[in-house]
Amino acid sequence: MIHFADLDKNQTYIGLQYGISRIAQKIVKYTKQYAPDSSDIPTHVFAIVYRHDLGDWWIYESHLKENKKMGFPSGVRRYSAKKWLRAEIASLHQFEAYPFNFDRYCLEDFVGFRYGTGSIAALMLAAIKNKNGKQKDREGYICSEYLACCNPNVCTYFELPPWCITPAHYQHYLQKHNEAVY
Numbered sequence: 001m002i003h004f005a006d007l008d009k010n011q012t013y014i015g016l017q018y019g020i021s022r023i024a025q026k027i028v029k030y031t032k033q034y035a036p037d038s039s040d041i042p043t044h045v046f047a048i049v050y051r052h053d054l055g056d057w058w059i060y061e062s063h064l065k066e067n068k069k070m071g072f073p074s075g076v077r078r079y080s081a082k083k084w085l086r087a088e089i090a091s092l093h094q095f096e097a098y099p100f101n102f103d104r105y106c107l108e109d110f111v112g113f114r115y116g117t118g119s120i121a122a123l124m125l126a127a128i129k130n131k132n133g134k135q136k137d138r139e140g141y142i143c144s145e146y147l148a149c150c151n152p153n154v155c156t157y158f159e160l161p162p163w164c165i166t167p168a169h170y171q172h173y174l175q176k177h178n179e180a181v182y
Helices: 022-034 081-087 089-094 104-110 117-128 143-149 153-158 167-177
Strands: 013-017 044-051 056-063 075-080 095-099
Touching: 013 167, 022 167, 044 104, 044 143, 044 167, 056 081, 056 104, 056 143, 075 081, 075 104, 081 089, 089 095, 104 143, 143 153, 143 167, 153 167
Parallel strands: none
Antiparallel strands: 013 044, 013 095, 044 056, 056 075
């Protein structure tokens, strides 16, 4: 669970979700090889940013699933952490946060882009065939691709373009470069 009161307002963070849905189980199955030393594999990633202009924490993510009730569209989106906490109330135990430097302007620039549904299938197929890095860039952005565009360190570390990065790549990268969990 993420404790926003414990986070440094001048630092940006990466949030990792260790989901249990059917699609989450497939993501774990096909991307575990990208974080071989991990017992748990994240199924979703998002950025956590304190917006000083608004005086609150905000979530930046790309997600296939819209939430009409909460006003969350499908695709690259942002909303307050207060809304996020209400929307995720039943699954808060699935989330962790780590310090991670994101370009705040870049996160903002992508808001409104569509979700890249074709990329999930391509990432899974690449994992099955051991050909990650060879899939083509598709329209839209999945969660891990969006974040890779706003901090290229993961891409540089793995020598992969953003559209080849999965949540498991972040898990592996964080294990090698970071230890704090919030």
